[in-house]
Amino acid sequence: MIAWSECFATHIELVDSQHKRLFEMLNSLSDSYNKDGPSEDSVDEVLKLLVAYANDHFIEEELLMLHSKLDERHLSIHRMEHKSFIYDVNNMWTYLSSEEELLILTENLIGFITSWLTYHILGTDRIMAEQIFAIQRGSSPEQAYEQRNNFKFDATATRLMMDSVLDLWRMSAERCFKLEEELARLRR
Numbered sequence: 147m148i149a150w151s152e153c154f155a156t157h158i159e160l161v162d163s164q165h166k167r168l169f170e171m172l173n174s175l176s177d178s179y180n181k182d183g184p185s186e187d188s189v190d191e192v193l194k195l196l197v198a199y200a201n202d203h204f205i206e207e208e209l210l211m212l213h214s215k216l217d218e219r220h221l222s223i224h225r226m227e228h229k230s231f232i233y234d235v236n237n238m239w240t241y242l243s244s245e246e247e248l249l250i251l252t253e254n255l256i257g258f259i260t261s262w263l264t265y266h267i268l269g270t271d272r273i274m275a276e277q278i279f280a281i282q283r284g285s286s287p288e289q290a291y292e293q294r295n296n297f298k299f300d301a302t303a304t305r306l307m308m309d310s311v312l313d314l315w316r317m318s319a320e321r322c323f324k325l326e327e328e329l330a331r332l333r334r
């Protein structure tokens with residue numbers, strides 16, 4: 147379970163309300179378990195809704211960045227993170243579901259989405275918001291981008307981000323090892 151708290155706030159109303167909805171949808175993935183564990187149909191249904199909602203939210207965020215004239219250096223990294231989220235979730239569900247037990251796969255998906263949302267909202271999205279506010283106060287997009295490292299992360303946000311990045315790194319390493327094993331098996 148992931149709980150919304152003020153430390154996730156970007157202070158852009160539309161963005162925050164959509165992030166809260168994503169948290170709710172992620173929590174409903176944990177709730178989709180019945181007494182025997184998750185069922186493939188219920189996970190599939192919740193996951194499809196979550197990915198579709200995330201995709202719409204990413205499009206809105208990217209339009210907001212374009213309208214706010216954010217520096218292209220931030221936009222390209224931000225777009226790439228959005229794209230990789232959709233790719234990774236679809237990939238984990240589509241290609242691994244035949245090989246992994248449903249319970250393990252669902253727990254991995256919940257872990258991945260939780261860590262990704264935590265890292266992305268606390269880091270990338272809040273830095274996006276800071277640049278939008280700086281431009282509204284009169285900075286140029288370049289100045290706003292170059293000042294992004296002055297953004298202060300409090301201790302709680304820093305700890306949450308570090309834990310999430312480590313989780314994402316661990317999951318990605320496990321997937322690489324599995325792919326290497328699969329490759330070695332195919333070559334034999």
Ligand SMILES: [Fe+2]
Nearest residue numbers: 207266270271
């Ligand atoms: Fe984002």
